[in-house]
Amino acid sequence: MSIRDIVILDYGSGNVRSAQRALERVGATVTVTSDFESAVNADALVVPGVGAFAACMRGILEVQGDQIIDRRITGGRPVLGICVGMQVLFAKGDEHGTEVAGLGQWPGVVEQLDAPILPHMGWDTVRAPADSKIFDGIADERFYFVHSYGMTKWQLNEKTFNRASPVVTWCTHGTDFVAAVEDGPLVATQFHPEKSGDAGLTLLQSWVRSLY
Amino acid sequence: MSLAIRVIPCLDVDDGRVVKGVNFTGLRDAGDPVELAARYDADGADELVFLDISASSGDRKTMLDVVRRTADCIFIPLTVGGGVRSPDDFNLLLRAGADKVSLNTAAIADPNLLSQAAERFGNQCVVLSIDARRCPPGVSTASGFEVTTHGGRRSTGIDAIAWAIEGAKRGAGEILLNSMDADGTKTGFDLQLIEGVRSVVQVPLIASGGAGALTDFAPAVNSGADAVLAASVFHFGDFTVAEVKQALNEAGIPVRLMSH
Numbered sequence: 001m002s003i004r005d006i007v008i009l010d011y012g013s014g015n016v017r018s019a020q021r022a023l024e025r026v027g028a029t030v031t032v033t034s035d036f037e038s039a040v041n042a043d044a045l046v047v048p049g050v051g052a053f054a055a056c057m058r059g060i061l062e063v064q065g066d067q068i069i070d071r072r073i074t075g076g077r078p079v080l081g082i083c084v085g086m087q088v089l090f091a092k093g094d095e096h097g098t099e100v101a102g103l104g105q106w107p108g109v110v111e112q113l114d115a116p117i118l119p120h121m122g123w124d125t126v127r128a129p130a131d132s133k134i135f136d137g138i139a140d141e142r143f144y145f146v147h148s149y150g151m152t153k154w155q156l157n158e159k160t161f162n163r164a165s166p167v168v169t170w171c172t173h174g175t176d177f178v179a180a181v182e183d184g185p186l187v188a189t190q191f192h193p194e195k196s197g198d199a200g201l202t203l204l205q206s207w208v209r210s211l212y
Numbered sequence: 213m214s215l216a217i218r219v220i221p222c223l224d225v226d227d228g229r230v231v232k233g234v235n236f237t238g239l240r241d242a243g244d245p246v247e248l249a250a251r252y253d254a255d256g257a258d259e260l261v262f263l264d265i266s267a268s269s270g271d272r273k274t275m276l277d278v279v280r281r282t283a284d285c286i287f288i289p290l291t292v293g294g295g296v297r298s299p300d301d302f303n304l305l306l307r308a309g310a311d312k313v314s315l316n317t318a319a320i321a322d323p324n325l326l327s328q329a330a331e332r333f334g335n336q337c338v339v340l341s342i343d344a345r346r347c348p349p350g351v352s353t354a355s356g357f358e359v360t361t362h363g364g365r366r367s368t369g370i371d372a373i374a375w376a377i378e379g380a381k382r383g384a385g386e387i388l389l390n391s392m393d394a395d396g397t398k399t400g401f402d403l404q405l406i407e408g409v410r411s412v413v414q415v416p417l418i419a420s421g422g423a424g425a426l427t428d429f430a431p432a433v434n435s436g437a438d439a440v441l442a443a444s445v446f447h448f449g450d451f452t453v454a455e456v457k458q459a460l461n462e463a464g465i466p467v468r469l470m471s472h
Contacts, residue, residue: 014306014311014334015306015307018309021284050336051337052334116414117414118414119386121336121416122216122217122258122416122438122439123258124215142468144289147336196287196288
């Protein structure tokens with residue numbers, strides 16, 4: 001098996017060093033770049049994201065991340081979105097009553113969670129379906145979340161294109177929200193696997209192995 | 213199941229070295245923050261706090277290297293505070309690998325710093341650290357608690373609970389609440405202070421100051437803390453992070469238990 005080349009899309013989002021080191025720890029070769037061709041052609045692309053939906057979308061559009069992700073997904077090439085990097089994959093984000101267009105890979109609006117304490121910050125349990133690949137062996141572990149917004153209504157239940165039905169993992173903080181999605185080449189987690197200790201490393205390792 | 217209560221060790225770092233005694237056996241270098249961080253991670257720490265107490269700006273550059281080396285090998289959240297004065301300081305720490313940055317004195321001097329940092333980096337990485345105490349004679353606030361600076365030596369006359377409300381409103385995504393009365397006493401957390409802040413603030417609350425026994429932690433959580441922080445009791449080996457979690461677990465409080 002050759003080592004997989006992974007690009008972390010660099011569009012000015014917070015701490016990407018941890019994601020880089022965590023992926024390297026599980027055997028990948030990682031480049032942090034906004035270079036279009038590298039991002040399109042890498043064995044896999046990671047889209048990080050912290051902070052506000054609108055700010056992340058601006059950063060992603062500035063580096064043509066929308067086209068990069070479209071090209072990759074159309075060609076069946078793996079993409080992993082993390083935290084706000086997952087949220088922007090939906091059609092829209094709603095922040096303080098203002099709707100911002102997302103990348104539209106999945107339908108739905110990302111909204112503020114209805115919970116007494118926000119952000120949802122810390123280690124939480126998830127409910128992963130039995131056919132989840134990324135949670136294989138770690139479905140009972142806790143993962144590190146830090147976010148105030150989320151997808152509470154998953155709308156894509158039917159099989160689309162030539163893909164299998166999406167595998168959706170849930171978490172609850174005040175309300176139920178999507179913790180992770182495995183949809184063919186497009187995988188995303190609301191939590192930070194690179195900050196989730198051994199469980200997170202195991203998840204990343206499963207994802208990297210799925211690239212072979 | 214629900215969100216786990218976090219147990220957080222705090223390390224004071226001066227010019228890249230851990231200060232205050234550390235009494236661990238089997239460490240190659242008890243003064244190396246990275247080695248200690250790895251030890252706490254292995255012991256089940258849910259998060260780590262580095263407090264930079266360096267006096268000079270040159271020494272604070274050393275902190276960036278410490279943060280980088282920690283983020284390279286420890287895959288749990290890392291908060292860094294001490295000497296942070298501008299959004300650019302924030303940026304340097306986040307890019308080095310910090311997940312959250314805490315503000316204390318600089319936010320008192322210029323509360324706009326909280327909103328500037330939150331706008332630029334998101335409120336999830338802005339921690340407001342408050343050193344609070346019961347008002348001494350001659351100082352009076354509505355809540356009876358005031359904010360101090362200089363490690364509790366200087367009075368500000370600012371109401372600590374009102375400051376927590378304002379800090380969260382301005383963009384702090386978390387409050388690190390240090391009781392200067394309880395700090396160092398090992399007689400337990402200041403539950404009244406925790407309750408006072410919890411009842412008015414809707415962001416996560418880390419309780420700090422006063423931990424001396426395993427039985428001290430559950431009352432802090434029952435008073436409204438989302439996380440508990442301690443320093444010397446861990447460094448001196450009074451008990452371990454794992455033992456604190458076990459005690460919380462036995463008190464019916466959800467914690468992240470290590471599977472290995």
